[in-house]
Amino acid sequence: MSSITNIGQRLYRGEVSYDFVGRWKRWYIFSAIILLVAVASLAFRGLNLGIEFRGGADFAIPNATCSVSEAREVAEAETGGQTIVTVASSGTMRVQTIPLTSAESIELSESLGGVCGVAASEITVQVVGPTWGAEISSKALQGLVIFLVLVTIFLSIYFEWRMAIGALVALAHDLVITVGIYALFGLEVTPATAIGVLTILAYSLYDTVVVYDKVKENTRGIAGQSVMTYDEAANLAVNQTVVRSINTSLTSLLPVLAIIIVGAGLLGAGTLLDLAVALAVGMAAGTYSSIFIATPVLAQLKRQQPEMKALAARVQARRKQAAKATTTGQDSAGDSAGDGAGDNAAQGAGAAAGSTTTASPASPEELRELARVQSGERHQPKRKSRRKRR
Known part of the structure; x- marks a missing residue:
């Protein structure tokens, strides 16, 4: 644990860096x-929609003594449609069929009770119409649209529109991956799944905002200096927050994994499991996108600004000049020890106007210079010295 803390501190101070x-x-x-x-x-397998979305009848048979195949044969013979049969660890068997009338539900309950050795009165029957599922889908989509609109407005006001675009790209990335995992493994999509998806979008946004807030801090007044490009300042922000993002995600995933184990191993498939799977997949995707997708997208958008192109050109020219001065020894000893050492350390990863490569870790001198520019020190007037009173 101490080694992880040490790595995080070195990343934050800029002593080591990874070019995200x-x-x-x-x-x-x-x-x-x-x-x-x-x-x-999604295209070839599709989503395995739960009974709440497609409509149908759900039969819960406690302490069933029949096998899954026996219950399926009876249900399909009675309904003439496809039947899904699952068994929880508690011994309760769930039989899901196509939509049935009240009379058909009673008849199938008696048939299942006879095969499974359970009285028909002990079988719980729930009939869901397809219109209810359509209403849930409509409400979920409305919630998603409202969420995205509010996110765009907030990020555009608090940060800027380029950061809003980067965050939306990361959110779309997480949403498609999460839904795709459900389609790939045939996981059942229930209302709890929809709640989980909306929840992980908020989690992904939170992780992205943490990184963007550090980017905003590192790039404040960046156009007024020639020490570091926007890409490099943004990359420094990712390095400063990456350990925090990973630790937060791992801490959040532990209780979610516990819910998955309890839901799948002890309670069987149910609402807890549906919600936890969506949260687990979404948290993993959200952590990845906030580090590897959101900030690179932002940097590419900022790179197109004229002032950022001019900044990259100034940084490159300054580093070339410093490298040349260091090599030929034309600069004074003070300049070589100050600017030359810092520029030579950053020379190997220089950033041209159209370059997509960020620099190696900035030297302490460069970081102090950048902090001085961001704090507006160069614009502060010098105070007049006061004469000592006799």
């Missing part, structure tokens, strides 16, 4: 592969 922003291509390729699998699963 500059290596955007590999993250995009990895995400594209996952998204392709998710979209293909």
